[in-house]
Amino acid sequence: MKIFLIGVGSFIGGAGRYLLSLFLQQRLVSNFPIGTLTVNILGCFFIGVIFGISEKGNMSDEWRLFLATGILGGFTTFSAFSYESVNLIRSNELFYALLYIGASLLFGILATFIGVWLCKFF
Numbered sequence: 001m002k003i004f005l006i007g008v009g010s011f012i013g014g015a016g017r018y019l020l021s022l023f024l025q026q027r028l029v030s031n032f033p034i035g036t037l038t039v040n041i042l043g044c045f046f047i048g049v050i051f052g053i054s055e056k057g058n059m060s061d062e063w064r065l066f067l068a069t070g071i072l073g074g075f076t077t078f079s080a081f082s083y084e085s086v087n088l089i090r091s092n093e094l095f096y097a098l099l100y101i102g103a104s105l106l107f108g109i110l111a112t113f114i115g116v117w118l119c120k121f122f
Helices: 002-027 034-055 061-075 078-090 094-119
Strands: none
Touching: 002 034, 002 061, 034 061, 034 078, 034 094, 078 094
């Protein structure tokens, strides 16, 4: 049952990632991968929320696996992040590469911290 929950969640997360990234990237006329950056930041925030709730004992293992491992595992895109960073560097877009890498790390970690921190109040 746990594998099924993770699989269903991964499908939902992967489809959501694709649709959100496509939506955002089509609206920005640039080589900067804003779609993937946005997905990574949102994924980091929501995984912080899920683990914040889970740490309080307010979530079953099944729900945590479905949401964190399934949906957010399918939704977040650090493999795409790595690929896009390499492509920016290979295309001599060093400024965009450094901006993308720095923003992903800084805001991803910050969003995770905020997600966990918010759960302390609810």
